Amino acid sequence: MLERTYTRHGSSLIVRLMSFVCLFFESYVAPCVELKTAKRDHVQQNQQTRFPRATRPLPLKLVTVGKDRGTAMESVALEYVKKIQRYCAFEEVQLRPNPKNSSDVSNQVSSEGERVMRSISTKDWVVLLDERGKEMTSEKFADLIADAGETGASAVVFCIGGPFGHGPQVRERANVSVKLSTMVLNHQVAFLVLLEQIYRAWTILRGEKYHH
Ligand SMILES: *[C@@H]1O[C@H](CO)[C@@H](O)[C@H](O)[C@H]1NC(C)=O
Ligand SMILES: *[C@@H]1O[C@H](CO)[C@@H](O)[C@H](O)[C@H]1NC(C)=O
Numbered sequence: 001m002l003e004r005t006y007t008r009h010g011s012s013l014i015v016r017l018m019s020f021v022c023l024f025f026e027s028y029v030a031p032c033v034e035l036k037t038a039k040r041d042h043v044q045q046n047q048q049t050r051f052p053r054a055t056r057p058l059p060l061k062l063v064t065v066g067k068d069r070g071t072a073m074e075s076v077a078l079e080y081v082k083k084i085q086r087y088c089a090f091e092e093v094q095l096r097p098n099p100k101n102s103s104d105v106s107n108q109v110s111s112e113g114e115r116v117m118r119s120i121s122t123k124d125w126v127v128l129l130d131e132r133g134k135e136m137t138s139e140k141f142a143d144l145i146a147d148a149g150e151t152g153a154s155a156v157v158f159c160i161g162g163p164f165g166h167g168p169q170v171r172e173r174a175n176v177s178v179k180l181s182t183m184v185l186n187h188q189v190a191f192l193v194l195l196e197q198i199y200r201a202w203t204i205l206r207g208e209k210y211h212h
Pocket of ligand 1: 108
C-alpha cells in the first residue's frame, strides 16, 4: 500500500518534473540556441571572417563611357571614391559618347573603344565589366584585385562600356571579364555597384569590418 502510493506519487513527480524540463527547454533553452545559430549565420553573412591578405595596392582607374550622371548619383559615387582612396590611388576617366557617331551603333561603339584604348597603357591590367563575363563572389573579386598586384602590372583599369557595350579593341585587350550581376544593370547603376564592390574588396583584403 505504502509502496503503491509511493510509486504513484513518484511517477507523477517524475512526469511533472519531465514536463517542467520540457517546458523549460522549449520556452527558454531552444529559442536561445536558435537565436545563437541565427546570430552566428548573420555574422558570417555580414562580416568578413577572413584573415587579411598582404597586397600591393595598385592604382585603380575606372574608365566609363556615358552621358553626365546626375548630381545625386555623383555624390553617392564620391562617398565610395573617398572610401576607396583610403586604400589605394583611384581615378575615374569619364568619356562622353560622340554625338557625331550616334547614327551608326557599331561605328559609335568602335569610336568609343578607340578612346577607351587611349586611357589604357600597355602595362595596365584590364578588367572588363561585361554581361558575358565571369560571375564571382565579392571574395573572389577581392582576390582578383589582390592577384592583379602580383602580375607586375602598373595599374588596374576597370572598363564600363556605354549603352551599346564595349568596343572590339577593348574586348581584345581585356585581361579578365567580370559580370557584376546576373540581372541586367543600367551602366550608371553598374558604376555604383562596382565602386561599392571595390571598397568591399579592400575591407575583405584588409580583414576589416565592413562599414555600411
Ligand atoms: C565616328 O568616329 C570615328 C572615329 O572617332 C570616325 O572615324 C568616323 O568617321 C565617325 N563616324 C561618323 C558617322 O561620324
Ligand atoms: C593582359 O593582357 C595583355 C593584352 O592581351 C597582355 O599583353 C598582358 O600580358 C596581360 N597581362 C597579364 C598579366 O596576363
